[in-house]
Amino acid sequence: MADAKFLEEQAAMLSPSIDKMLTMMGAARDAFNRHSRASLEEVQKLAKAVSEDTRVVSSQLKVLSDKKPDPERAGLIRLASVTSRVAVIGDHIGGLAQPIEKKIKDAVLFSDKAVIQTNYLFDQHSGMIRSVLDIVKTDNNFLKKYVQEEARKLVQACADFATEHEERLIEGLCLPQAAPIFLAILDRFRLMGEHEMEVAGLLAK
Secondary structure, three states: OOOHHHHHHHHHHHHHHHHHHHHHHHHHHHHHHHOOHHHHHHHHHHHHHHHHHHHHHHHHHHHHHOOOOHHHHHHHHHHHHHHHHHHHHHHHHHHOHHHHHHHHHOOOOOOHHHHHHHHHHHHHHHHHHHHHHHHHHHOOHHHHHHHHHHHHHHHHHHHHHHHHHHHHHHOOOOOHHHHHHHHHHHHHHHHHHHHHHHHHHHHOO
16 A cells, blocks of 8 residues: 555646546536537537646656655556556547537437437446546555446446447437447447556556
């Protein structure tokens, strides 16, 4: 277990990016559900901010790791790896803007099931992102295992939802123009899940 003060210092570096990512998720969800162009613009703006934040943190960690004793240096190097993956997750949240923009532009309606599944993924991934910061703060082994397992389940859920969507399409329960949009959204969520698993794995080392 790492020193509590050191864990807090690490969490403080990552916290601003995590906060922005959670706001991005909320804005993306609002854009998806309400066809809000203002929320869509917020997603795109925050995506750039997260990219810049994580770039700055990575640079700071590189400088700090050269000045710290070995135990802390290892923790900082690990945090740098986590930060790079958090940046990728941020990119994929920002990437939701593209299919959602298509949904808004063409006024595409999703089936009730697809709407429920998409909102489920918004909720669950928001929880995963919060948990990443909690792991950095606490170094809790139970939480590390929980995030790894739940992220794995979310990746599988994306595959299952895609299969179910194809079945609804065949049955005529979904509009054909909704298919590529929904599948693009699922793919972004799947990639988020894969990187969340990687983050939890790095923090478990």
